[in-house]
Amino acid sequence: MTTSPLCSGSTTPLEEHHHSFRFGIIGGGWYGCHIATSLRALGFRVKLFEQHDRLLHEASGNNQFRLHMGFHYARHSDTRTQSHDGFQRFLERYPSLSRSVQDNIYAVPLCDSLIDYGTYRTIMVSSGIHFTEGAPLGVELTNVAGTIYTAERVLLLSKARAYFEAELKEVLALGHRVSHIENMDDGVPIDGERFDFVVDATWGHYARPPDVQVIYEPTLLLYYEGPPDFPAVTLVDGPLCSVYPTEEPGLFTLSSVPHTPLGQFDTPVEARAVRDSVDPQVVAAKRALMEEQIELYLPAFPTLFRYVGPQLAIKTKLIGAHDDRTCQVTRRGRIFSVMSGKIDTVFFATERILSMIEGSGALSVNDVMSSLRDDIRVVNNQTKKRAAGARL
Incomplete structure (x- = not known):
């Protein structure tokens, strides 16, 4: 055992x-x-x-x-x-x-986030999660209202x-x-x-x-080679994108909330059929959209990262707009x-x-009667006996 x-x-x-x-x-x-x-x-x-x-x-x-x-x-x-x-x-x-990813950057875009940076920062402060405001040296982000960074981890x-x-x-x-x-x-x-x-x-x-209530979502992430010490970059919060390291140093995934999904379906059978029919044209079209989105915030992306290939999966998600x-x-x-x-x-x-x-x-014990009143009577009787004994 x-x-x-x-x-x-x-x-x-x-x-x-x-x-x-x-x-x-x-x-x-x-x-x-x-x-x-x-x-x-x-x-x-x-x-x-x-x-x-x-x-x-x-x-x-x-x-x-x-x-x-x-x-x-x-x-x-x-x-x-x-x-x-x-x-x-x-x-x-x-x-x-898991291993440490020392610098995880969370950046709130100027226009595309569902919440503003001040609200985001306040929520994280109230959650009691440690972070540092700003971004590590050497990382240039554009079109963002504010950033924080923290140490998180990647699964092995x-x-x-x-x-x-x-x-x-x-x-x-x-x-x-x-x-x-x-x-x-x-x-x-x-x-x-x-x-x-x-x-x-x-x-x-x-x-x-x-x-x-759930939906089944076939997904396509993309793998890229990049600098082994490059931090994780995640744009929050809403229909945004992220670059995250994998267990292999120098290999990253690129994900996008609007572009990673290949559809939403009522059954896993439908989702698997779409996942298993992905062809190079679909991958190329998704890659163009995802790279365009990440470059808006990380303009050095095409210089620092080289495309390797796709990753396919199926997510099961609860239905609702509250994430x-x-x-x-x-x-x-x-x-x-x-x-x-x-x-x-x-x-x-x-x-x-x-x-x-x-x-x-x-x-099986739902019908057992409460003993509380009996317990009170016992205590009352004991205190009365002690009082009577004290008067003798």
């Missing part, structure tokens, strides 16, 4: 009485892997199903690899709170699976994949596409194999989560669905699942 900071001495009632619980987890991305290792560390039996032949293959392995503190979510306080909390916890739990994808494959090697079912789940009162068979609970960590690709990227956990019977747009909120997912299981067990 693996060890973890989660098991640091005392046990909870859930741990004491339900070590026999068996969890089936669908999806070997960051959430599926973290939930699986966390549950194993608490003594539960786990099996992780991943349709590909390696972990972190889909969206978890195709993104900007940010480990951030919430600076680019000025319009949603819960996302900032979960990100800030998760950033610190991620460093404690996975100290070797290759190390993370190797880490989770080693931690979970005894319970991995790689190359297994789940075809059938039956949500029964006393268990959940996955392709005929029984589990007590199932966690769908596919971000809605296996089954749309209940009571959550919500919090972690959502819903439950239907014995099946949990986990949704989130940010890797640093993995801790919330595990704790929410355990809380919902433990809470459901408490339903």
Whole structure:
């Protein structure tokens, strides 16, 4: 059994009485892997199903690899709170699976941001996140009203994949596409194999989560080679763009809120069809739009960066205009669905699942009568006896 900071001495009632619980987890991305290792560390039996032949293959392995503190979510306080909390916890739990990006610049454009710089700065100050105003020396930005910079981190994808494959090697079912789940009162068979609970960590690709409205968005990011010590640059907040380093020094991603998406669809099947049909003409058209946008704020971009190739993925997003990227956990019977747009909120997912299981067990004591009045009578009688004894 693996060890973890989660098991640091005392046990909870859930741990004491339900070590026999068996969890089936669908999806070997960051959430599926973290939930699986966390549950194993608490003594539960786990099996992780991943349709590909390696972990972190889909969206978890195709993104900007940010480990951030919430600076680019000025319009949603819960996302900032979960990100800030998760950033610190991620460093404690996975100290070797990210590296420092010392200078992360967040710049508010003069005209294209949904909020002004003063409002942005005030929000970040009130959030308690450390930053320095201005920009590091040697970085020239244009058409911006103000900038801040801070130290954040980038995820190390290759190390993370190797880490989770080693931690979970005894319970991995790689190359297994789940075809059938039956949500029964006393268990959940996955392709005929029984589990007590199932966690769908596919971000809605296996089954749309209940009571959550989402869209499926195929995306195209671009890779560029650039100066290894160049900082991350993110324009906030709204339909803007960013340049962010990857795990490989000198290799960066270019992303754009309006130009990275290839459409929005009601089903993952439609989104996958669009992602898998991207041709060089689509890439060239998107590249022209994204480079034009970043050059408006970082005019040295074409001089400093050289195009390498595209990155394709699918994001599942909550429907709404308030930029919500919090972690959502819903439950239907014995099946949990986990949704989130940010890797640093993995801790919330595990704790929410355990809380919902433990809470459901408490339903059996709903009819117990309150003992408070009896307790008051006992104390009153004791004080009266002591008073009577004092008078004798």
